[in-house]
Amino acid sequence: MSSGIVFHSLAALAYTVLAILLWHALLAGRPVAHVGRAERFGVLVAILLHGLALYQAILRDNHLQLGWSLALSAAVWLGMLVFWLESLVLRIDGLLLLLLPAGALSCLMAALFPDAQLIAHASSAALRVHLLIALSAYGLITVAALQAMLMSALDRHLRFPRERATNAHGLQAMIGRMLDVQPPLLAQEHLLFRVIWVAFGALSLAVVTGSLISMAATGKLLPFDHKSVFTLLSWATFGVLLLGRHLRGWRGRIALRYTLVGFVFVVLAYTGSRFVIEVILQRG
Numbered sequence: 001m002s003s004g005i006v007f008h009s010l011a012a013l014a015y016t017v018l019a020i021l022l023w024h025a026l027l028a029g030r031p032v033a034h035v036g037r038a039e040r041f042g043v044l045v046a047i048l049l050h051g052l053a054l055y056q057a058i059l060r061d062n063h064l065q066l067g068w069s070l071a072l073s074a075a076v077w078l079g080m081l082v083f084w085l086e087s088l089v090l091r092i093d094g095l096l097l098l099l100l101p102a103g104a105l106s107c108l109m110a111a112l113f114p115d116a117q118l119i120a121h122a123s124s125a126a127l128r129v130h131l132l133i134a135l136s137a138y139g140l141i142t143v144a145a146l147q148a149m150l151m152s153a154l155d156r157h158l159r160f161p162r163e164r165a166t167n168a169h170g171l172q173a174m175i176g177r178m179l180d181v182q183p184p185l186l187a188q189e190h191l192l193f194r195v196i197w198v199a200f201g202a203l204s205l206a207v208v209t210g211s212l213i214s215m216a217a218t219g220k221l222l223p224f225d226h227k228s229v230f231t232l233l234s235w236a237t238f239g240v241l242l243l244g245r246h247l248r249g250w251r252g253r254i255a256l257r258y259t260l261v262g263f264v265f266v267v268l269a270y271t272g273s274r275f276v277i278e279v280i281l282q283r284g
Contacts, residue, residue: 004057
């Protein structure tokens with residue numbers, strides 16, 4: 001058993017214990033909007049275990065290994081890390097009700113399905129740096145998209161209070177209680193744009209480093225393929241959103257729509273491009 005599997009299992013256990021404690025408090029009617037110091041320290045320990053697991057699984061023997069489960073694990077870990085840093089400034093502890101189960105599930109998937117492909121030519125330091133920057137950018141964009149979905153659900157929850165009070169029962173009632181203890185929409189919007197700014201910076205670096213590597217290898221600034229086109233479309237979408245935020249104060253639903261469109265372009269850049277190549281164009 002590899003050390004990556006061991007640390008992913010330990011992180012999954014830590015996330016699970018913390019999630020059970022927090023959800024038990026919610027269902028018992030105790031406040032969970034502000035967790036105690038012990039819980040916050042436990043979250044930090046789980047994040048450190050998760051980060052160590054990713055290091056052992058991805059950066060092994062001076063090589064780079066990636067798979068769908070490791071990519072998912074890395075995206076969730078970035079979300080947990082952003083939450084922890086932002087929680088030092090904003091009271092957003094209610095997000096742990098969703099982040100802890102997501103962390104446990106992603107670590108469990110990485111432990112159960114550890115198969116990963118060795119990235120070709122990743123012995124090159126420049127290529128390794130580019131791939132890690134790109135992975136960080138795509139992970140942060142995924143986090144931003146999930147945050148936008150949560151904000152949309154919370155917005156609907158707040159706009160229809162009578163409907164949620166009269167029709168809620170069972171699982172729907174539990175989801176309603178979870179949404180009730182989420183941070184205010186303004187705080188979440190602040191967090192969303194922090195994530196988008198960092199993601200846009202990482203995506204910009206990924207485009208620049210990818211262009212430099214392409215120039216050195218092929219003499220072309222960027223290869224004209226599906227991955228490059230959709231990555232640039234995602235970069236342009238988030239650039240327009242941030243420009244609109246700065247010049248016109250864009251927020252609310254327009255920000256959520258742009259975030260989700262940018263995320264779709266990222267998905268198409270990787271899963272979509274392989275679908276086009278292998279299924280539509282029928283190439284190996």
